[in-house]
Amino acid sequence: MGIVVQKYGGSSVADATSIKRVAQRIVATKKAGHDVVVVVSAMGDTTDDLIDLANEVSPLPPGRELDMLLTAGERISMALLAMAIGNLGQEARSFTGSQAGVITDAEHGRAKIIDVTPGRLQAALDDEAIAIVAGFQGVSQTTKDITTLGRGGSDTTAVALATALGADVCEIYSDVDGIFTADPRIVPNARQIPRLSYEETLEMAANGAKILHLRCVEYARRYDMPIHVRSSFSDKPGTWVVAADDVLKDTTMEQAIISGVAHDRSEAKITVVGVPDKVGEAAAILRALGDAQINIDMIVQNVSAAATALTDISFTLPRADGQTAMTALARLKDQVGFERLQYDDSVGKVSIVGAGMRSSPGITATFFEALASAGVNIEMISTSEIRISVVVAENQVDAAVNAAHEAFELGSDEVEAVVYGGTGR
Amino acid sequence: MGIVVQKYGGSSVADATSIKRVAQRIVATKKAGHDVVVVVSAMGDTTDDLIDLANEVSPLPPGRELDMLLTAGERISMALLAMAIGNLGQEARSFTGSQAGVITDAEHGRAKIIDVTPGRLQAALDDEAIAIVAGFQGVSQTTKDITTLGRGGSDTTAVALATALGADVCEIYSDVDGIFTADPRIVPNARQIPRLSYEETLEMAANGAKILHLRCVEYARRYDMPIHVRSSFSDKPGTWVVAADDVLKDTTMEQAIISGVAHDRSEAKITVVGVPDKVGEAAAILRALGDAQINIDMIVQNVSAAATALTDISFTLPRADGQTAMTALARLKDQVGFERLQYDDSVGKVSIVGAGMRSSPGITATFFEALASAGVNIEMISTSEIRISVVVAENQVDAAVNAAHEAFELGSDEVEAVVYGGTGR
Structure with a gap:
């Protein structure tokens, strides 16, 4: 079977209990016969806490150092997730953005991915290990400094790795079941949309729908990588974001x-x-x-x-x-x-x-x-x-x-x- | 003037206030005309907190992942310290152990330094920047995985970098003024020792004196790198640990x-x-x-x-x-x-x-x-x-x-x- 890339956001790995729950889902995917690559965000409020610390020592922290600081967040969550998976009897190896081959320009805080060289991830998969990758971060091609991708960075990491590895699907997990016809907090009978084109998803995202970031959908559209937007709290199918021709x-x-x-x-x-x-x-x-x-x-x-x-x-x-x-x-x-x-x-x-x-x-x-x-x-x-x-x-x-x-x-x-x-x- | 390597322990960078104080000391050293490389430990209890988290998700965390996790601690402190220095008008660049060229064997949790290739540190110094390095960590030569050096690792990092860079001195800062003739909590009129040979320091360390770790003193003795043990809370001279011939x-x-x-x-x-x-x-x-x-x-x-x-x-x-x-x-x-x-x-x-x-x-x-x-x-x-x-x-x-x-x-x-x-x- 093929490669599945899964991305879990901060709320899905907010504490030890959540991390262990996510680990079970990942192991289940592996046991179903897939090669699994997981992209993970920082735990809960970690990034905000680190930004607060930065502001305590400097009113205007240099971008290079802010990126070095913030990337500690995913380092913590990915190592813990790898441990939790190991505890379930599957080997997992965590990789920083740099180790995973996420090569970016040198624009700290909003770096763009310019190349993906996932050799170490492929080697881990070849060894039957699950690869855990820090979202939101990469390494500058020119300066070799650590960079962050800015808002929506972890989703974009997931789609970029899925593309580079030739994955079957990029699954984006959050605490919501998928993309809805409207915000169910406003429209009680809003319906989950089973399939949506990249173009429609882009328009939804650009106009206030908060499920997926523009940038990750643009990347997926460019390389025609199917995204499956799902809840990490249920096994129900979510919303598939695919090419317009595939919607029907x-x-x-x-x-x-x-x-x-x-x-x-x-x-x-x-x-x-x-x-x-x-x-x-x-x-x-x-x-x-x-x-x-x-x-x-x-x-x-x-x-x-x-x-x-x-x-x-x-x-x-x-x-x-x-x-x-x-x-x-x-x-x-x-x-x-x-x-x-x-x-x-x-x-x-x-x-x-x-x-x-x-x-x-x-x-x-x-x-x-x-x-x-x-x-x-x-x-x-x-x-x-x-x-x-x-x-x-x-x-x-x-x-x-x-x-x-x-x-x-x-x-x-x-x-x-x-x-x-x-x-x- | 020559290169000075300074190492600050966790209690010296326990919070934003301490980090700003240490930043001033570092900038003062730079302004006195030295090239400065700083090795820093994780803030206060960070390492213990991370170990607690690891134990919450796994009773026996794999060494590779525990090292990945723990190295987040120094990543945070070094980035904050670089920001605090930047805020004082001096450029500072932080480097992970890997970026600083601390090459180790693959023994996770107790890796040994087998090579030091501090090209990026030297380049930073050539640019008149202060280099901040994560203590306690390196990268395995064979697996390219992140490693930690175990107990006394940050002191050893400092001495190893000082040696590789040809520094004049390796200053080890803590909250104590130096090495004393006895523990002043037991002997009220104990005296600070101005100079001590590597051999005597090794015997003191091996027999209960808690200032320096055996391993760092052994490294310093092998390469004849003078260590200056000082308090980060005062400007007084501390204890110089030097070759026996230099004691007098x-x-x-x-x-x-x-x-x-x-x-x-x-x-x-x-x-x-x-x-x-x-x-x-x-x-x-x-x-x-x-x-x-x-x-x-x-x-x-x-x-x-x-x-x-x-x-x-x-x-x-x-x-x-x-x-x-x-x-x-x-x-x-x-x-x-x-x-x-x-x-x-x-x-x-x-x-x-x-x-x-x-x-x-x-x-x-x-x-x-x-x-x-x-x-x-x-x-x-x-x-x-x-x-x-x-x-x-x-x-x-x-x-x-x-x-x-x-x-x-x-x-x-x-x-x-x-x-x-x-x-x-």
Whole structure:
């Protein structure tokens, strides 16, 4: 049988008991005849605790040293997991990112994987051992220094190793059963999605669904590596993330027009009011934000009122960047000559995602009618080929998600009992 | 100026405050014009905490994985120390044992250093950076796995790097001002020894003095690397451990006959009573202990009582090995035909150490007279060229140490105020 790569997050290895439970699952996979490679995150709050320690000794720790520090977290969890597996009678060998051949550039804290040379992992598998690999970390090709991959790093490690080893599947474990048609905490009858294309998963992830990181899905899409999103607390099948052509395989269902509803409460909206409607003014504003390293999401420019030749430019951005953005824009006031800035962090984004919308007219109308019926006011709109997003007042997010979920008949007949943060249904 | 290697133990880097204090000392050394390499242990109780975690997941963790786990401790302390130094405006780069070129054999948990290739440290020094190295760890030449050096490993790392880099001195920092003529907790007017030969230091260390580990002193002696034992809490000169020829340099003092009095309460005494006085019986007993991996220290065989042709064999060993030794010996009872075993863990060893005793007759008489005057009964005796050790009742150890210290006039006129575990005098 083939190689299975499994990734367990921090909550799955939070303490000795969890580690022993995960070890049993891994051994069961091995005994089922697979070669198993496991990617593991740091235990529970370890990374946060290490960051706190760093801040105690230095207000601005150098990236090289911060990476050296943080990689201690996975070193601890992977060694403990290997011990727990050994205690069940299977040999397990733990490997740092560097030992596993995760070669990166030298951008500390957000290194990119540029090569994977998993010779030592393959040797361990050839010896019938289970290979345990530290997620989130690698080694710089040029400086030979230890690097970390940044957010979503462990998921990306897992997909990259699965690809390099030619694995059959990359299983990503968390405390959630899979990807749902909406957040079950908001929509009680939300349904687990059995299969989802890479593209839809990317849109869900980019618009607030928290199961998989963009980066890992992008990597999987590029190399067509199937991801199986599962709960480490149950044996139920989770959500398969696969190529669009494979979504309909092994199922008799017609493709859903809309696969799911995502929402995001992490953004704020800034409006630049009274911008002179001249060539280059919008560019100057965007340049200032870019120089301040701020990623803006949606952007809307009103039609200019002819009488005044003034327009408004609104955009959304991560709330965490709000202060920086306002400061950068305030410095532009005289140069651009706008009237004032408005900052609103009481907004939320609701998105419907589905590959089926390409071939189904009228989706936008259905979506907006549903929102109107629920009394939800739309503040901004943006679309992609397989997604429609709206910005609404933060206190209307739940109503908007439910309205969309119902309008596209995404719910199951039964209400999901327990889904998040528990022991599965 | 030359290279200085400094080693800081776990109590010197126990928390953020301690790390910042140590960082200042390191920066001061750098600013004085030295190239500085720092070897650091894990913070405070980190290693014990990690061992506890390991025992929670596995009763007998594999050595390879235990080493992977424990080396996380130094990884954390060295990165934090590098950050703290960076915060003082000096560049510091941390290196794992592997990165620092500490090449070992593959004996996990007690690896021996077989090569040191400190190219990356030298490159850091060439860049005017301070190099911070994880103590206690290396990488196996054959398996490429991470290894730990076992007890005294960080001190040994420091001496090995100092030797490989051609450093002027290896400074070993702890919370004690240096090596003393006796434990100041027992002898209030004990004096700090300014210089001590490698040989005398080895005898002190082997007989209970806890400042330096045997292994590190042996390494230093082999390569003639001066060690400066100092307190990280004061700027006072500590004790220099140097070649015998160098002990008298820079001092007008005549060499002391006795350098210090060491004591050890960690041993037990086993007596095999009524052993037939035949060829090979003692050998059988020692073979059984050797097979059980027990290191015995002193050994004494009584003169046989002619009437019975029976003798007694007594030896001392670490108390921790007492149970194992008694079990191994009990299995020999019928084969050897001894009468019974006596176990006594209420013993202590008191040793006087001094290179001067080679050329001074009457030392033993003075020592024993002093013990007799103090009412101390001698149970066993052993000697080397520069040491005389006696085993006494554990509750007479303090009296014996004080009597010897006074008989050889080792004390200073003043009583030491604070020496152990504090902020220095």
